[in-house]
Structures are given as structure tokens and as C-alpha cells.
Amino acid sequence: MMRLLKTPEEILAESYSYISVLTIFIGVMFAYNLCAGLLRAIGNSLMPLLFLIFSSIGNVLLDLLFITQFDMGIRGAAIATVVAQGISVLLCIFYILRHAAVLVPERRHFAAWKHLYGELLSQGISMGIMNAVVCSGTVILQRAINHLGAVYIACQATARKLRS
Numbered sequence: 681m682m683r684l685l686k687t688p689e690e691i692l693a694e695s696y697s698y699i700s701v702l703t704i705f706i707g708v709m710f711a712y713n714l715c716a717g718l719l720r721a722i723g724n725s726l727m728p729l730l731f732l733i734f735s736s737i738g739n740v741l742l743d744l745l746f747i748t749q750f751d752m753g754i755r756g757a758a759i760a761t762v763v764a765q766g767i768s769v770l771l772c773i774f775y776i777l778r779h780a781a782v783l784v785p786e787r788r789h790f791a792a793w794k795h796l797y798g799e800l801l802s803q804g805i806s807m808g809i810m811n812a813v814v815c816s817g818t819v820i821l822q823r824a825i826n827h828l829g830a831v832y833i834a835c836q837a838t839a840r841k842l843r844s
Contacts, residue, residue, distance in 0.1 A: 685819065686826045691833065694754040701758035708766050715772035718783045727775055731768045739764035 687695055702709075712735075716728035739761055746756030776783050825836050 685823045688826065688830050688833070691830045697753075697755045698758045701755060701762060705762040705766075708762055708769060711769045712765050712772065715769060715776060718776065719772065719780065722780060722783065724780065728772070731771050731775075734771070735764045735768040738767060 682692060682695055682699075712731075716731065719725075719728050742760030742764055743757050746752045746760050750756060752759065825832055
């Protein structure tokens with residue numbers, strides 16, 4: 681896929697390293713998004729925001745530590761991302777257990793409610809199509825940027841992180 685996106689040869693190995701770490705630990709990202717989504721679903725948007733801010737600051741600090749002090753390069757940036765999100769997951773879980781016990785599932789919550797399957801499927805398909813369109817645009821943009829070289833890729837990635 682990275683070759684199709686015209687990733688420059690000089691950063692191909694590092695790109696693969698970064699993507700590999702994030703892929704291996706995708707469950708951490710899933711857990712954070714799940715916990716934050718659950719809190720937002722009950723009307724608490726403040727705590728997920730605070731956990732996100734904490735995670736972002738932690739990610740930047742860990743990036744600096746892993747890249748400059750431990751000389752881990754791009755792999756260090758990926759590990760920093762996973763560690764920062766992992767800490768946010770733990771904070772979310774502790775918060776939910778202490779302040780939002782209504783979100784802790786019980787055995788009765790796992791009963792099948794067949795009348796909801798159609799509604800959930802239609803919502804899931806529409807959200808999936810929306811995300812596919814957005815991600816397709818991102819891939820097209822990335823391919824165009826990759827053609828410009830490693831320096832432009834680094835600048836664009838940094839700008840994207842700062843913006844988000």
C-alpha cells in the first residue's frame with residue numbers, strides 16, 4: 681500500500697515501523713474511543729476532552745523523550761502515541777468505575793434485542809460510508825504529498841498533528 685502511495689524509498693522502512701506499532705496496538709485506540717464515546721453518550725463531554733488533552737500533551741512529551749533521549753526514531757513516536765493513549769484508557773476506565781457506574785455492563789445487558797439490529801446496521805453502514813469517503817480523500821492527499829519527498833511529508837504530518 682505504501683508503494684502505491686509513492687512513499688519515498690528513504691522513509692519506507694520507518695513508515696512501515698510506525699504503522700506496524702500502531703496496528704499491533706490498535707486495541708488501545710479502540711478502547712480509548714469506546715470509553716470516550718460512552719462518556720459522551722451519557723452527556724459527559726468534559727472528561728473525554730480532558731483525557732484527550734492529557735493524552736496529547738503526554739504524547740508530545742513522550743515523543744521528545746523517545747526520539748531525542750532514547751534515539752528510537754519514528755518507532756519511538758509510535759510507541760509514545762500508544763503509551764499516551766493507553767494512559768488515557770486507564771484514566772477513562774477508572775473514571776467510569778468511580779463516577780459513571782451506569783456504563784459498567786451487567787449480564788442482562790448482553791441479551792439480544794433483535795428489533796435494534798436493523799437500526800444499528802443502517803447507522804453503521806452510513807457511518808462506514810462517511811468514514812470511507814473521508815479516508816479516501818486523506819489517502820489521495822497523502823499520495824500527492826508523498827510525491828514531494830520526505831521533508832514535505834514531515835512538514836505535513838507535523839501540521840496535521842498541530843491542527844488536530
